[in-house]
Each structure stands twice: as structure tokens, then as C-alpha cells.
Amino acid sequence: MLQTPRLYAKLVGYIIVTLFNELRRYTNATLVRQQARLLGSSSATARDRNIVVIGASFAGEHDARLVSASLPPRSPYRVVVIEPNSHFQFTWVLPRFCVVKGHEDKAFIPYGGLVSKVPEGAVRWVKDRVGEVREASVSLEGSGEHIPYEMLVVATGSGVQGGLPSRVNETDKLEGMKRLQAMQAGIEKADTVVVVGGGAAGVEVATDAKALYPDKTIVMVHSRSALMHRFGKGLQDAALKAMERLGVETILEERVVDEDAGAGTVTLRSGRKISCDFFINCTGQKPLSDLLSHLSPSAISPTGHIRIKPTLQIGDDNFPNIYACGDVADTKTPNPNARSAMRQAAVVADNIVRVATGKEPCYTYNNMWADGFIKLTLGLDRSVSHIGDGRSELLFPGKETKEELMVGMCWWHMGQKAYEDPYMDGKDGVKAD
Ligand SMILES: Cc1cc2nc3c(=O)[nH]c(=O)nc-3n(C[C@H](O)[C@H](O)[C@H](O)COP(=O)(O)OP(=O)(O)OC[C@H]3O[C@@H](n4cnc5c(N)ncnc54)[C@H](O)[C@@H]3O)c2cc1C
Numbered sequence: 001m002l003q004t005p006r007l008y009a010k011l012v013g014y015i016i017v018t019l020f021n022e023l024r025r026y027t028n029a030t031l032v033r034q035q036a037r038l039l040g041s042s043s044a045t046a047r048d049r050n051i052v053v054i055g056a057s058f059a060g061e062h063d064a065r066l067v068s069a070s071l072p073p074r075s076p077y078r079v080v081v082i083e084p085n086s087h088f089q090f091t092w093v094l095p096r097f098c099v100v101k102g103h104e105d106k107a108f109i110p111y112g113g114l115v116s117k118v119p120e121g122a123v124r125w126v127k128d129r130v131g132e133v134r135e136a137s138v139s140l141e142g143s144g145e146h147i148p149y150e151m152l153v154v155a156t157g158s159g160v161q162g163g164l165p166s167r168v169n170e171t172d173k174l175e176g177m178k179r180l181q182a183m184q185a186g187i188e189k190a191d192t193v194v195v196v197g198g199g200a201a202g203v204e205v206a207t208d209a210k211a212l213y214p215d216k217t218i219v220m221v222h223s224r225s226a227l228m229h230r231f232g233k234g235l236q237d238a239a240l241k242a243m244e245r246l247g248v249e250t251i252l253e254e255r256v257v258d259e260d261a262g263a264g265t266v267t268l269r270s271g272r273k274i275s276c277d278f279f280i281n282c283t284g285q286k287p288l289s290d291l292l293s294h295l296s297p298s299a300i301s302p303t304g305h306i307r308i309k310p311t312l313q314i315g316d317d318n319f320p321n322i323y324a325c326g327d328v329a330d331t332k333t334p335n336p337n338a339r340s341a342m343r344q345a346a347v348v349a350d351n352i353v354r355v356a357t358g359k360e361p362c363y364t365y366n367n368m369w370a371d372g373f374i375k376l377t378l379g380l381d382r383s384v385s386h387i388g389d390g391r392s393e394l395l396f397p398g399k400e401t402k403e404e405l406m407v408g409m410c411w412w413h414m415g416q417k418a419y420e421d422p423y424m425d426g427k428d429g430v431k432a433d
Helices: 003-039 058-070 091-097 173-189 200-212 233-246 338-356 407-413
Strands: 049-054 077-082 123-126 130-133 137-140 146-148 151-154 192-196 217-222 249-252 256-260 265-268 273-275 278-281 322-324 374-377 382-388 393-399
Touching (some): 003 058, 003 338, 003 382, 003 393, 049 058, 058 338, 091 173, 091 200, 091 407, 173 278, 192 273, 200 374, 233 249, 233 374, 233 393, 322 338
Parallel strands (some): 049 077, 049 151, 151 322, 192 217, 192 278, 217 249
Antiparallel strands (some): 130 137, 137 146, 265 273, 374 382, 382 393
């Protein structure tokens, strides 16, 4: 009975700590800006010591933003961000945009917001993929350039071979939009859609598809005894209830062992065959840690994550100047998400700024249960928000009025006006209305 007030009290504590840290960073960045205005800042050529950030999604972009805003104006350091994607790819809305038409362009947000807000020369943006990490430099796959670093942040996240609905697996916005449109068309054409994996992406795509096309047969196959099995019982029940309400057939404790696109069937581990016109795989995300596997094999955990110290330096004493954060880092976060990735990025940024000003890294990352907050859509017009600490949970059912969900908020966060993107000029063939 006391569980709910206890959870609310803990939540208030979490909010206070988070606000305090945000305020500390904001104050520091404001001071730096004032100093730069009064005393000037290092020219681009004087900034010849690189802090290289690999990957510019939730973790890497946030880290680069905080470091470049907090470095003293006369710092000899600059941040070099290396990211192959033409745009920030907003994962949260991918399941929705795989089903619903007309919003695809909104999932790809221009990156310019970061560079425009920091002193000239404090950030170099490189659109390329890192192919190799060496002791003091990284090499780029596209241009072949070797970029030296004094500090390195690995924020390469996780990937999935099958792509959508979890990842786009295209670097270019236009190509990414085409992939979303292809999936929308596949679902629209199919009589029976089989979705594998009852985590958040699977539940969202299955409930959206059934809500939009009530006459289609949508089948969910999940290997565990409950949907959303990493979360509390309340959320598991809410997900199952939504499936039942909409009429999604849910098969638990089963695996797909074969998919025969020609015959239009999938075979389950039990031998049962299900007809399938369109197959959606929502499983198989893996941390992208390969880049470090040659330089520091001991830093790679059996799960493929990068081992880290509490300071988020990698777990290899030979490389105190290499940090990891986000989905790729072995932080033991129960449900890794954008919030935990950004909190880790902030810890890395705090430590890097200390080192860049002649101090030792001292900030540490601790899992915070409230990072695991999730808002799960359950069809086109409703959702449930969930927060829990493993002992008890709070559930907040909600109505969803916007088909494109909260994507506009992310454009604002990225320093962009929703949904203005000069990249799309002249590309109206695939642009959403
Ligand atoms: C479908 C879906 C929905 C989600 N919904 C939510 C949600 O509602 N709320 C929430 O908080 N979280 C959500 N998440 C989780 C969240 O997206 C991840 O936790 C978050 O993206 C992790 O951020 P990251 O920066 O660590 O890694 P990623 O987002 O995986 O980004 C890694 C970046 O590194 C780049 N990269 C990779 N390799 C290289 C290389 N060799 N060289 C250069 N760059 C490279 C990639 O291009 C990418 O931009 C969702 C995830 C998915 C898949």
C-alpha cells in the first residue's frame, strides 16, 4: 500500500537531481559564452587538439553539444563529430511511420543545430563512417582520412541487420524515407502480417497495423511468456489487453524458425505453420562495438557491449582517454533508452571537460530507475506510460491525438523548426504532404 507514495517520493528525488545537474551545465555553458564574448575565443586553427566523437545519435550528439558548449573559450581543443547519417534518425517514431503514411520525412531531423550554436572552430562535423580505431587516431571509411585524437568517445549505439521497424539502415534521408514507404506498402498489400518480437517496437507496430487495417490478420509471435517482458507486470498486462482489444493474435513462448516468402508461410518452433504475406522482424538488436575489438579486445563484454568504468572510461587501463556511452556501453541499464544514453553522455562530457582543463575525470554514472520511463503506443489513438523500480510500478493511460506523435518536440530539441529541411527542396516525390 505504501509502494505508490514511495515511488512518487523517489520520482521527486530523481527530478531534483536531474534538474540540479542540468542547471549546473547550463550555468557553466552560459559562463563560457559570456567569457567568449568579453575575451574572445580560440581561432579554428588554434584548436588543434581533437576530442573525437563517433556517432551522433542520442548519446554522441548530446555529448558533443555539452563538451563544445563547456570548453573554455581559449581551449586548444575542438570536438570532431563523425556520423555517416545525413540526418538525426528519431527511432521513437519509426514503428508508427512504418504503418502510417505521410510523415516519413519528420523522422529525419537536420543536424545543423549543434554547429550553429558554438564558437566557430569548436566543432568539426564529418559525414563519414569510422572504419578503424587506432591508439591515437581513427580512420574514415569514405575519405580514407586519418583523424588524430587526444580523447575519444565511442557512441556507436546498437544496430539490427533487418533494419525497420527498429533501425533505418540507410544513411541518406531520402533512401530512409523510401524504406519506410516500402514497409507501409508491404503492410497495406498484405492480408496477413506476422510480427516477431513483443518488445516496444513489435507491440507498437502490431497495434498500429491492426488499428489502421482492422480487417487484416495481424499475428504477434514472442518467445517469452509475456509481452514487454523486461518491464513490470502492469505494462505487460496493458500490452496484452490492447492486443486483445484490437484483435491481434498473440502467440507467446514460440519462435519463428523459418520464413518462406515464396510459400507465404512462417514455421514456428513447435512445427506450427502460419500463413504470412508480410513479415516484420522486431528482434536482434546488437551493440556496435566492433570498432574497439582490435584495439582493446578485453574491453568487449560477452554480450558485445563495451566494458566501462564508473567514469565511463572504457574498462581497459591502457586507454584512459577513450570513453563509451549510450546503447553500446555495458552500463547494466535494465532498459537502455534515449534518456539513459543522454545521461551517460553528460557524464562523459563532464569528465572530458575536466581533462581538457587539466583535471582528473571524477564524475560517475549510476543507473537510475526512473530513466526506464516508457510511453508505449497501443494503437493509433492511445498509449500507456509506465515507470517502475522493479518492486512497484505506476501506469498512466493516455489519449494520442497526433498521428506523428511527439516528433515535433525532437525537432525543437535539435535546434530546428518543425519540419523545415532545405535538404527536401526539390525532392517532393517522396516528401510527406
Ligand atoms: C524502434 C525504437 C523505438 C524507441 N523508442 C524509444 C522511446 O520512446 N524512448 C526512449 O527513451 N528510447 C527509445 N528507444 C531507444 C533509443 O532509441 C536508444 O536507446 C538510443 O537511440 C541510443 O542512443 P545511442 O546514441 O547510444 O545509439 P544509436 O541511437 O544507436 O546511435 C548510434 C549512432 O552511431 C552512428 N554510428 C554507428 N557506427 C558508426 C561508425 N562506425 N562511425 C560513425 N558513426 C557510427 C550511427 O549512425 C548512429 O547515428 C527506441 C529504440 C527503437 C529501436
